[in-house]
Amino acid sequence: MWTLARDCGLDLNSSYAYLIYAADFSATCRVALLGDEPVGYVLGYRPPERPSHLFVWQVGVSSRARGHGVAARMIHDLLDSLDEVEVLEATVEESNDASRALFASIAAARGGDLAWTDGVLSTDFPDEHPGEPRLEITGMRAR
Template sequence: MRTPEIRDGARLWEIAKDSQVLDTNSSYAYLLWCRDFAATSVVAEVDGRVAGFVIGYLRPESPRTVFVWQVAVDHDQRGRGLGVAMLDRLVDNLIDAEGHGVDALETTVSPDNPASIAMFAALARRRGAEMTTTELFTPGDFPDSHIAEDLYRIAPIARKTERDL
């Protein structure tokens, strides 16, 4: 696992498009994400090929909160824990050895995506954190056809210790 580079942008776009679950952004957006938000994102490689990604950002109004924009794993790597492993890496990258850095993780998930909800619940359990859910965006908030997006908040989130591994 590593931070993304511009050369990864096209592959991130392919994985997102092939997921058939995520809202696929433009290929340009993934290139920018790999350039401008690499420090708050992670890619996982399997056999030298990007097999998954987490892209996120620090919330401007709450810089100790990382917002996870998208998590995706290539179809042939799903069900192996790669998604939660990338989330673990992201959190560890954003918290130093003294525990300074982010203390919360937020994301939105639509109610029809139980796999994603389970992945974030697993992260909360692994970190000994509470996961709360509130409604964030209703279908009426979107200009096109889109189901609700609930906000999931995991806090307080801390760096894993040796005993947690």
């Protein structure tokens, strides 16, 4: 996950943070393999105060595996396996068309409603990080 995050240009957490997630949050994370090679990952968790929500923190697919449904498949697999999850949350930068299309596709496939709020403002970050508008998909049905 750390290697994919780095290669995808995502915010890079420490390598130890990904190991902690792999150990303690594996039910809400996924790694996609092409043969033996990891080509995608989803880093997610259920916020303790909103246990029926799944927050997708990061999703990344290696450039050579994009456009083949890998990201959507990982997120659908999470939703299929987490019966208690009713709402999907994520934040996506305004400029990230691929990620916005991904979540719109998840909402459409499950007949859900996708709504946006301000999320994390650029002024909330201590560095030059752009704002992260927050999306919520409600009313999802099983596929």
